[in-house]
Amino acid sequence: MVWIMYCISNKVHGSENGFIRSLPSHKLVGVISKDIKYNAWYIAGAFNGAVYFGNSIAPGRISKVDTSMANYHEFNLTGFEKMSVSKTSFIQIDSPFFYLMDGVKPVILRGSALDFHLNKQMNSTPYFTGGITLTKNSFAFRSVYNGIGNKLIKQGIMLDSLKTTTLLEKQVDGMFCTDGEMVKVPGSSKMFYVYYYRNQFLCADSNLNLLYKGKTIDTISHAQIKVARIKSSGQITMAAPPLIVNKRACANEKYLFVQSALRANNETDYMIKNVSMIDVYAVKDGKYQFSFYLPDFRGHKVRDFKVYGQSLYALYDHYLYKYQINF
Numbered sequence: 063m064v065w066i067m068y069c070i071s072n073k074v075h076g077s078e079n080g081f082i083r084s085l086p087s088h089k090l091v092g093v094i095s096k097d098i099k100y101n102a103w104y105i106a107g108a109f110n111g112a113v114y115f116g117n118s119i120a121p122g123r124i125s126k127v128d129t130s131m132a133n134y135h136e137f138n139l140t141g142f143e144k145m146s147v148s149k150t151s152f153i154q155i156d157s158p159f160f161y162l163m164d165g166v167k168p169v170i171l172r173g174s175a176l177d178f179h180l181n182k183q184m185n186s187t188p189y190f191t192g193g194i195t196l197t198k199n200s201f202a203f204r205s206v207y208n209g210i211g212n213k214l215i216k217q218g219i220m221l222d223s224l225k226t227t228t229l230l231e232k233q234v235d236g237m238f239c240t241d242g243e244m245v246k247v248p249g250s251s252k253m254f255y256v257y258y259y260r261n262q263f264l265c266a267d268s269n270l271n272l273l274y275k276g277k278t279i280d281t282i283s284h285a286q287i288k289v290a291r292i293k294s295s296g297q298i299t300m301a302a303p304p305l306i307v308n309k310r311a312c313a314n315e316k317y318l319f320v321q322s323a324l325r326a327n328n329e330t331d332y333m334i335k336n337v338s339m340i341d342v343y344a345v346k347d348g349k350y351q352f353s354f355y356l357p358d359f360r361g362h363k364v365r366d367f368k369v370y371g372q373s374l375y376a377l378y379d380h381y382l383y384k385y386q387i388n389f
């Protein structure tokens with residue numbers, strides 16, 4: 063039965079989905095690659111001429127590479143040994159600070175991105191499963207609210223304010239159907255929430271007021287998921303493999319980049335076999351611009367990517383590849 067559901071899921075992802083991609087040439091040019099040794103790294107941010115990586119296995123470990131990709135260095139956070147965090151914690155850099163966020167405790171730790179020394183602990187009010195810095199004085203969290211579904215919550219940095227929103231719209235269970243990725247727009251007061259299982263994203267301001275709702279170019283407007291409750295524990299879980307629409311997302315000052323999981327009508331299985339599809343939308347109004355492909359590297363699919371200015375950095379297993387974007 064599991065094998066049959068897997069085959070059905072693959073067929074859906076590989077079939078035509080009622081939309082067309084615009085694929086102009088020369089939008090992306092490969093520059094250079096680098097072996098960063100381990101596949102546990104994720105991109106944490108950019109600061110002062112370097113790109114930084116957090117480690118999903120060792121939260122106190124960090125690495126960096128300069129923008130020329132010539133110099134690579136690994137080191138430990140100082141002050142980390144005095145802190146207590148879970149292994150699900152993650153690092154995010156927002157100049158001039160870096161933050162170690164742990165939604166299980168819950169706690170947020172902060173330090174200067176100049177020396178990567180943790181010197182401030184801020185206990186977070188809500189438990190959270192995702193978070194970003196909104197401004198220098200506030201955060202946005204995705205939190206399971208009263209056990210009934212995901213909510214977007216704004217939290218002041220001094221923990222003196224808490225704003226719960228109704229931005230996320232329930233379609234099935236309120237939890238899995240509203241799952242998605244939070245994306246901050248650098249140098250802006252805007253943030254995005256990109257749903258994983260439907261063709262929609264939200265753009266909000268730094269107070270989590272909705273600015274507009276955008277749509278990705280595919281036609282999956284309703285989350286195609288099936289959930290069930292485990293009798294012994296009462297927990298909700300996926301009862302069948304979900305149809306993933308949007309895998310991951312990031313943004314620079316002008317564009318939102320969304321990695322799609324769905325094939326367009328003007329694509330064949332052969333065309334997309336060894337690439338990942340990236341669809342580009344304007345930050346100002348959410349309108350679709352065009353798409354480009356991130357080719358597989360040494361047999362590996364892209365597992366994380368970020369865009370800083372005119373440079374796109376992509377992780378493939380334990381390799382980092384830098385691209386130049388020409389738009």
